[in-house]
Amino acid sequence: MSTAPGPHDRGRERDRDEEGRARNQRPRDGLGRPLPYGTDGVARQPEGVVRTPDESVSEAQALLDAGRPFHAHEVFEDAWKTGPDEERGLWKGLAQLAVGLTHSARGNVTGGARLLLRGAGAVSEWSATTGRPRPYGIGVAELAAWASALSTRVTEDTTTPLDAAAEAPRLREDSRR
Incomplete structure (x- = not known):
């Protein structure tokens, strides 16, 4: 039996939240890609935030306009997980659109295109x-x-x-750049 460290054993504890669930706390760039520990990254969206639908749309639009569609996806994901069951399809589809833009901006053309179409179909x-x-x-x-x-x-x-910022969609007519 080998005693050599495995690929995930770097001599540090796993990142965990207050409830003990594993949470990767690596810094991330504006498109949500992990950066090396110790690197300055973009502030992460807090998870599990309950917002009104209007707050969700406004916050997601601001993130999209800033070229941060991965973070907008997190806002939509919170809305689908905390909102009424009858609206899950709307918020999930919006999250898929944001992730489609994320993947497209990261250069994952095939995955990005598929998610854009899946999100469009869902909404x-x-x-x-x-x-x-x-x-x-x-x-x-x-x-x-x-x-x-x-x-x-x-x-x-x-x-x-x-x-991603230049390609950000207008969610509402009153959304201004």
Whole structure:
């Protein structure tokens, strides 16, 4: 039996939260990629925050505008986990759109395009099923069109890096840059 340290044993304890659950506390960049310990990273979104739908949309829009779609995804994930069950499809679809933009900006063209289309389908299906075309002022049809167009662009041009802030969608008409 080998006593050599394994790939995850670096002589330090695992990162854990107050309840003892494993939590990776490595610093991250603006697109959520892990950075080496000791590196200055971007502040992480707190998990499990209960916000009103309007607060969720406003905070996510600010993060998208700042080129931080991974962090916007975290806000949408909180909304889907803490909001009413009948809205889960909306918030999950919005999270998928943000992750699709994240992957596209990281250079994962195939995964990004798939998630953009999956998210667009999810929010469109939720909207059609509920009869709510603009929940909380969110332009579902406009978001689906944005995701479809971006998905096509990133798969056709795999050489030009994607600027997440420049490509951020407008969630609501009143969202200003």
